[in-house]
Amino acid sequence: MSMYDEIEIEDMTYDATLQIYHYPCPCGDRFEIGIDDLRDGEDVADDLPKPEGEADAQPVAVAA
Template sequence: MADEEVNLYDEVEIEDCFYDETLQIYHHPCPCGDRFEISIYDMRDGEDIARCPSCSLMIRIIFDPVCCARPHMSEAKTNTRQSDLPPENDDAPKSVAIAA
């Protein structure tokens, strides 16, 4: 999203967020008492806006997306740059669409 389209409450470094390894989300306290949330999968897709599910506030998460995408096998051996994001966990629960 372009900055003019989003009214952000704040910008927060990823180091100041909490990571829930089970849910694969980063979260940060919201002034309303709930918390801002963003999934690791959204961040790997380039999303940097965390939303609070209880109010309309949003924050931008500042992080280095280097190596967020899955590297090709040949690149994996030579790639030494680090990302701010944790490694992918293939055992983590994924989103599932349920049709009624």
């Protein structure tokens, strides 16, 4: 799996309603990772789903 960048969790924005951390990608996309994923040991944030016909962006590694 290739990574775009490593981001510290402190640099991400937390959305308490959705219980996710998110971070803007320079390409205009947004990467997110949920609290439950972090608790399960996941440390890679996935890009949001793209509309049909658009290429997927690369995931971002985050320090948990």
